[in-house]
Amino acid sequence: MSRKRKIVVFIASSLDGYIATKEDSLDWLFEVEGEGDNGYSEFYETVDTVVMGKRTYDWLINQGLEEFPYKNKVCYVYTRSCLEDTENVKFVNGDVKEFVEKLKRKNGKNIWLVGGGELLQAFIQEEMVDEFIVTIAPTILGSGIPLFREGSYQMNLSLLGTKNYKQFVELHYEVKR
Template identity: 30%
Template sequence: MTRAIFYTASTVNGFLADPDDALDWLLAIPQDEATADIAAFTERVGVLVEGASTYEWVRGHEDLMEHPERWQQFYGDRPTFVFTRRERERVPGADIRFVQGSVIEHWPDIVSAAAGKDVWIVGGGDLVGQFVDADLLDEIVITFAPVTLAAGKPLLPRDLDHTRLELVGVRRAGPFAELTYRLPRAARDA
């Protein structure tokens, strides 16, 4: 069964990015131990989903218009759905599908593109919140970095209490702490 997983990094005080959507705070930390399991995770992933701000940051930060091969190094050949409200410039050679509207409207196409594998919701927090609202999010994997920011983009701008989040994993990866939460399917299976 295809699962929707929000796999992300956050500051200790719950920000995904700084106020300008940048991740410089994260990239300044040595990543060796923290990223050791990303290859195993991405092997289970058939499709990626991200918001326009995440897409624009990655495209700019990695200079993907000049070096489109960098897209393949990280995302591979996996289709990527980018939720946006306006036209975006496509990275040459990448399977990027710009969509508008609700996540529930596009969910059948996302599942089909995943071809039996998981869906990685890359970010941002508001898009993940839309998956929560549509009762489509199955798991949250958060790697907390030893950083705080005074302001920024929130991890998940939704209210979820202990009845919706089941802690299923805790791991230390160098200076990072990784927590894995499952969102029980009772509401979806009823």
């Protein structure tokens, strides 16, 4: 039995809407008291495919992790360059809408749009996002990399639920079509 796959954004944000500082730092996020992994493991089990932008991929690689964090998922990295695939990722470019429609036709679990802001903007512009799960940290950064970039789009959402993880609040929205 197959079900329709969804593109889901699962991301943390400061209260004023930034996903990282201008220097790409997430240190502020780890200074907030959470609960366990703040729902990450539960969410991670609902996806089998991960999509991210090249800047996000480069940030991950530069963290010096012992193992690629999405090793057990199909991982696509959107880039403007022609790069050779690795054992962990497939590099893609081209039309976002065409790519997503192809992914959604395959059987499987949901697809996680990890980030970053530029790729998220492209998915929003093409109306490719189905759900947002945004975990708000009680931090105001004042500037940084915004979750949502300015653009000529509007999305109407329906609240599916909220969860608290000590100081974090998770907001789960479905995009109204």
